[in-house]
Amino acid sequence: xxxxxxxxxxxxxxxxxxxxxxxxxxxxxxxxxxxxxxxxxxxxxxxxxxxxxxxxxxxxxxxxxxxxxxxxxxxxxxxxxxxxxxxxxxxxxxxxxxxxxxxxxxxxxxxxxxxxxxxxxxxxxxxxxxxxxxxxxxxxxxxxxxxxxxxxxxxxxxxxxxxxxxxxxxxxxxxxxxxxxxxxxxxxxxxxxxxxxxxxxxxxxxxxxxxxxxxxxxxxxxxxxxxxxxxxxxxxxxxxxxxxxxxxxxxxxxxxxxxxxxxxxxxxxxxxxxxxxxxxxxxxxxxxxxxxxxxxxxxxxxxxxxxxxxxxxxxxxxxxxxxxxxxxxxxxxxxxxxxxxxxxxxxxxxxxxxxxxxxxxxxxxxxxxxxxxxxxxxxxxxxxxxxxxxxxxxxxxxxxxxxxxxxxxxxxxxxxxxxxxxxxxxxxxxxxxxxxxxxxxxxxxxxxxxxxxxxxxxxxxxxxxxxxxxx
Ligand code: UDX
Numbered sequence: 001x002x003x004x005x006x007x008x009x010x011x012x013x014x015x016x017x018x019x020x021x022x023x024x025x026x027x028x029x030x031x032x033x034x035x036x037x038x039x040x041x042x043x044x045x046x047x048x049x050x051x052x053x054x055x056x057x058x059x060x061x062x063x064x065x066x067x068x069x070x071x072x073x074x075x076x077x078x079x080x081x082x083x084x085x086x087x088x089x090x091x092x093x094x095x096x097x098x099x100x101x102x103x104x105x106x107x108x109x110x111x112x113x114x115x116x117x118x119x120x121x122x123x124x125x126x127x128x129x130x131x132x133x134x135x136x137x138x139x140x141x142x143x144x145x146x147x148x149x150x151x152x153x154x155x156x157x158x159x160x161x162x163x164x165x166x167x168x169x170x171x172x173x174x175x176x177x178x179x180x181x182x183x184x185x186x187x188x189x190x191x192x193x194x195x196x197x198x199x200x201x202x203x204x205x206x207x208x209x210x211x212x213x214x215x216x217x218x219x220x221x222x223x224x225x226x227x228x229x230x231x232x233x234x235x236x237x238x239x240x241x242x243x244x245x246x247x248x249x250x251x252x253x254x255x256x257x258x259x260x261x262x263x264x265x266x267x268x269x270x271x272x273x274x275x276x277x278x279x280x281x282x283x284x285x286x287x288x289x290x291x292x293x294x295x296x297x298x299x300x301x302x303x304x305x306x307x308x309x310x311x312x313x314x315x316x317x318x319x320x321x322x323x324x325x326x327x328x329x330x331x332x333x334x335x336x337x338x339x340x341x342x343x344x345x346x347x348x349x350x351x352x353x354x355x356x357x358x359x360x361x362x363x364x365x366x367x368x369x370x371x372x373x374x375x376x377x378x379x380x381x382x383x384x385x386x387x388x389x390x391x392x393x394x395x396x397x398x399x400x401x402x403x404x405x406x407x408x409x410x411x412x413x414x415x416x417x418x419x420x421x422x423x424x425x426x427x428x429x430x431x432x433x434x435x436x437x438x439x440x441x442x443x444x445x446x447x448x449x450x451x452x453x454x455x456x457x458x459x460x461x462x463x464x465x466x467x468x469x470x471x
Contacts, residue, residue, distance in 0.1 A: 016040065017094035017132075017201050022119045024051050024082065026062060026175070026279070026348075027136060027168055028099030032082075033067060034179040036074035038204045044082040045089045056082040063347035063374045066176045090126035095201045097166070098123075099136045104283040109290040111140055111283070117150070120163075124151035130160055132197045136168045138224050138284055140291040144188060144217035164194045165217050167224035172278065173345035184211045188220025225288040229304055232281045234269040236310040242272045242451025243313070252451030253433055253459040260465050267465040272451050274357070274405060274431040275314040277342035279350040282308070314450065315353050318403070318431050319360045321448050325427045326400050331365030334424065336399035338392060339406025339432075340372035340379035347374040354405030355379055357431070358386055361403075371395035373408050393422060401427040407434035416443040 016039070021032035024046040032044040046052050054061045058075055060068050074080040083089065089096070100115040116137050123133060133151060135144055148163045155161040165188035170178035185202055189195045195214055199206060206212060215223070238259075242252040252272045260267025276282065289304045319330075326333045342352040349355050354372075362368045362385065370379060371389040380388050389395035392410060396402055396419050404411055412434050420426050426445040428435065433449055437456060440447045448454060 015200055016203075017197060018092055019043070019201060020045055020089045020093035020096045020123075022046070022089065022096060022098045022123065023100035023115070023137075024048075024055055025099070025101055026064075026172065027170065028097070029055060029060065029062075029071075030064065030067060030170065030175040030179050031097060031099055031136065031168070032080065033070050033074050034176060035201075036077060036080035037070050038180065039079070040201070041079045042074075042081075043089055043092045044080065045084070045086065046082070047084060049084055052082045052084050063345075064175050065173065065345055070176055086122045087126055090123055090128070093131060095132045095134060095197055096123055096127075097134050097136050099168075101279075102137050102139055102283075102287070103279075104286060109286040111138075111287040111291075113139070113143065116143070117147070120147050120151050121154055124154040124161060125156075127155050127157060127161055130157070131162075132194055133161065133163045134198065134201075135163070135165045138167070138228075138280065138287075139221055140287060141218055141221045141225075141295070142291075144221055148190070148217075162191060162194050163217075164189045164198060165220040166198060167220055169224070169227060172348055173343065180205070181208065182210060184213060186213045186215060186220050186223050188215050188217045190217065225284055228281050228284040229288055229301070229307075231269050232276055232285050232311070233303070233307050235271070235276050236307040238270050238272045239275055239314050239451075240310050243310070243317075245451040245453075246317075249453050251453060251456050251459075253449075253456070256465060257459060271433065271465050273314070273433050274318055274353040274450070275311040277351040277353045277356075278346075278348060279342075282311070282351045315356045315360065317450060318353075318357050318405075318429065319364070321429050321450065322357075322361065322401055322403055323364070325429060325446065325448060326425075330361060332367070333400040334367045334369070334398050335361050336389075336396040336402045336423070337361070337368055337370045338372075338395065338402065338404045338411045339375075339408060340370050341375035341406050344406055344408045345374075347372075347378055349375050349378045349382055352379075352406075354431075355383060357403065357405055359383055362386055369395050369399075372406060373410060375406075393418070397422050399423045400425050401429065403429045403431060404435055405431045407432040411435075416440045416445055420444065 018041045020043045021028045022045045024044045032042050036042040098119045100119045102111040105112040144165045152159050167186050187198045238256050245252040256270050259265050285304045289301050292298045292301045323330050337358040339354040358368050358370050369387045369389050371392050376388045428445055430449040437447050
């Protein structure tokens with residue numbers, strides 16, 4: 001293995017490897033599709049027949065802007081196929097990317113490694129020629145080394161079967177861009193051959209000048225959880241400041257804006273509000289803290305537990321604001337919840353702050369109506385007891401208060417006068433600092449936002465405070 005250094009030029013390319021991508025969820029489907037568009041022959045593999053059939057027929061089974069067009073392009077090229085057959089995958093691939101999920105284990109903070117172990121194991125026992133297995137899933141540190149032993153013991157090739165790690169940093173809503181033009185590549189490798197194979201598998205990306213870090217397995221595993229921990233910490237930092245603002249009368253939006261102009265701090269991921277959710281940040285910081293405890297370095301990252309608590313308190317505080325607004329008791333009050341997805345331009349409701357707030361309002365006896373432009377169906381599956389409206393206007397009818405919980409553009413663009421025709425009381429809680437407070441107040445609305453005094457004015461946010469939350 002070469003020195004773990006940052007390079008701008010890759011090692012010479014050997015050939016164009018054939019790729020398999022095991023696990024066709026969010027990460028895997030995007031990776032398979034984009035690699036085929038980049039010119040590789042790719043086989044997507046999953047145990048879920050319905051998912052494989054949908055993708056093979058040209059349907060992306062989740063909402064991601066731009067991905068359906070890329071799937072069509074990849075299928076038309078003839079380079080992308082999908083299968084449930086692991087024998088076919090083992091035979092086909094030179095480089096196998098494992099992209100299966102590592103959800104939080106029920107009743108524990110640890111990551112559930114069942115799917116990862118099974119994917120590596122199923123492939124390894126079938127592979128009979130020199131190949132590289134590459135993990136992309138987010139895993140506890142030490143997994144890649146454990147899996148190396150596992151796959152080499154299972155494979156007829158023994159130590160000839162190599163394993164590498166290549167963490168993935170894609171954001172939902174920007175998945176195509178982040179996959180085809182990532183801001184960096186990290187290869188965790190154990191041999192120069194593995195590094196060359198990975199360089200060949202990412203040749204078009206490296207040729208664009210994408211920075212490459214070649215590292216050991218442990219570092220490459222740690223990069224991903226460290227990146228997500230940093231982002232979560234930055235969001236919780238500004239939300240902790242919001243708590244301080246709430247008791248001092250300071251305005252967290254003005255504070256964030258002032259901080260953002262310091263280039264050492266920067267405004268990205270400094271947007272205060274209802275906090276982070278989704279399938280990555282919450283579970284990754286919990287799994288990291290759990291793993292660090294196991295390794296005896298728990299104290300080093302114990303702040304992540306506080307980051308998690310600050311984040312969860314934002315949800316509770318949002319419910320408090322809504323309760324205060326409707327007179328101190330939510331029972332029987334009609335609350336319109338705008339948004340269910342964990343962020344705009346996504347239909348993902350995993351650990352979604354918006355849906356959590358809706359659930360808490362419901363548990364206090366409010367009549368809750370939810371509307372999300374893309375996530376109603378997923379939200380309904382998770383919380384069938386809530387009422388779902390088919391449009392923003394239908395959602396706010398007779399509302400005692402409106403809560404903006406996911407900052408979709410359609411909610412930002414709504415005219416407070418139009419909404420006022422439909423609601424029972426003109427009261428709005430802006431959980432995402434996305435609405436024009438002055439405009440709402442001028443049109444007769446009572447307007448409240450987390451971390452801001454009751455009479456705060458609209459703030460024109462610095463552009464880098466806005467760009468993570470709008471497309
Ligand atoms: C994240 C990481 O950004 C990505 O690199 C990793 O690969 C997967 O996890 P994603 O889950 O798609 O990506 O969402 P992201 O855009 O990071 O947003 C996470 C959450 O933080 C959202 O709920 C969002 O609303 C919230 N957020 C983001 C804030 O509350 N404030 C901010 O300033 C930015």
